[in-house]
Amino acid sequence: MVSFTHHTGGTSERLWQEAEWSGRSRPLLLAECAQLIVLAAHPDDESLGAGGLIALAGHLGLGITVIVATNGEASHPQSPTLTTVDLAAVRRVEVVSAVRALAPAAIVRLLDLPDGDLSQHRNSLEEAVFDEVRSGTAGPAAVPWLVAPWRLDGHPDHAAAGETAAIVAARTGARLLEYPIWAWHWSTPDDPVWRAGDGSRELWGIDLDVAARERKNTAMAAHTSQVQPLSDRAGDEAIVQPGFAAHFERAHELFLGDAHTAGGPAPAEPSAPASATPGVSLSAGFFDEFYAGSRDPWGFETRWYEARKRALTLAALPLRRYGATLELGCSIGVLSRDLADRTDTLLATDINEQALAVARDRLAGLPGVTVERRTLPAEWPAGTYDLVVLSEIGYYCSPADLTVLLERCRQSLAPGGSLVACHWRHPVGEYPLGGDEVHAALAALPGLDRTVRHLEHDFVLEVYEPAPARSVAQREGLVP
Structure with a gap:
């Protein structure tokens, strides 16, 4: 994992704007989406990384489920005012309010897995995400979208959530899109991390209209325990500070996803010997x-x-x-x-x-x-x-x-x-x-x-x- 802290200044949003990253992306077309499932490792991930996408999907009347793996109770480990139990209760309320601001009809599922230890609970997370994808309403002409934290985002919980989503996408044929959060903070436009992998991952972007940006801003503000200090005492500082928040106030959102717009499960094995088919596991x-x-x-x-x-x-x-x-x-x-x-x-x-x-x-x-x-x-x-x-x-x-x-x-x-x-x-x-x-x-x-x-x-x-x-x-x- 990358070593970083929210206390450091991080990469300026101006640097990302000057690099014109939005111009490098391929357009996301919501017309291809039949169902939107957004996985968040912590409350506020969904609003920061995919809030605009959720708002646009809600406006189109798509079925939306937001799965929140943990309650984010470890966000302020040195807080002198709130215990982890207190923080969990606060953040659960905040995430429900935030999702309602984005898309009132969206479903929120809170899994209550331990913050900071998500990698040890992958089976529970995978089962919950798999069940949600399988119980969805995506028809044969349009696959569900599974949107999750980027596996290389630098936070161990984000990695666990992204890796689990990748497994579920491979099992079900859902389209996987990954959203960076902390990578905007610790990396730069020239960082090799953006070129990691086998070359099949591409940058995808979606423009946010005025209404979607307003809904996203409202949702971000709903996470009060993260965007404002808990108190004026040491250990209660805001996690999402203004310089970091600027990355999520853009007029677009960016995701990493496969070069192909849709995936699918491998076809069933043939009943008789058969030669190999390109792109399919040998039977x-x-x-x-x-x-x-x-x-x-x-x-x-x-x-x-x-x-x-x-x-x-x-x-x-x-x-x-x-x-x-x-x-x-x-x-x-x-x-x-x-x-x-x-x-x-x-x-x-x-x-x-x-x-x-x-x-x-x-x-x-x-x-x-x-x-x-x-x-x-x-x-x-x-x-x-x-x-x-x-x-x-x-x-x-x-x-x-x-x-x-x-x-x-x-x-x-x-x-x-x-x-x-x-x-x-x-x-x-x-x-x-x-x-x-x-x-x-x-x-x-x-x-x-x-x-x-x-x-x-x-x-x-x-x-x-x-x-x-x-x-x-x-x-x-x-x-x-």
Whole structure:
């Protein structure tokens, strides 16, 4: 996360205006929206980042739901006048008043999740957002819009909310739009953060008419505990100070979203073997066809290339031994056999039953080893793991499924755990993605430090650990 505070001056709004950012954006067309769902990590996020959009949608009579994840009770941790319980009650009233000012018919859902700790409650948040999207009224000609804080906004709760929204959008086909808030404060127009990602994200803008701007200003003012001091005592200062508020008094709002205006869930798997379709994850039928007539089509048991890569993968693991390991895409279980010697329990999964039959024979009788057929990322196993192995399967995913897959990997990591990923770098026509694309997306995951990177002409091998991560030498006391 970016280190910043609301007490600092931040980037002037004039600098953003001089950079003419509104001219860089593509126009948002509300005619394409059948339902608007706005997710806020804290009360006031919805008004600052998407208040104008809500007002315009309300004027058009669209169905609007605002989901507020937390009560924002941690906004004034040093307040001498209000407890966190008091602040929660105040901010709940404020957000309802603000949304009514924007769109009187909008529905407000308050989830009461803990402020500052949203990343530990992703499952509850995802369930609430998913249920709202699925219960909506968007018809086949127009998808619902899911509008959430930007994942790279710099605040951990904003990141958790944005990442959760991305997962729900990938699962449901909702159009995801992300709104920056604190990034206007700590970044600049030339900051590389705006170019992060795989190039598929674009800037989208919507102009606000006079009525929408008036409604937004009224909504912002309704968050009295944030835009005005709680008292004149230290610790009660306003959070949204005038220089910061100026970013949200523009005649337009800006969002980051996919280059394509609408997404959609991956089509159902075909009942018979089928070749790959561009932009769609490879199906079970593809692998059934690939394994037909061959026990080991990749040569895991015979090729020196595979044996060497396997040895490098095992050597890259930061710990001598792990408690629980999840192996994604185990195939015939050759790497699984080596992993079983380094872990107390191993859950090895694959999509193809023929490969799993070979793996079960190879791993039979080993203590703590379970082999299961799972279609990923949809059939994700419960629990957390000390080691997650993502070897040679990321490029089988569509970009949307890869987003979900990597986020699931991150969420499944236990504190101090390791995520090891290894992928072939040469292009394969049938695969939706390349190995380098998979690892670029992996590098963009927030909250992880890369502790190992091994790059060859043929493959890339990396290890990520929850930040702040320690090196092997640090763990053994060789360096501070």
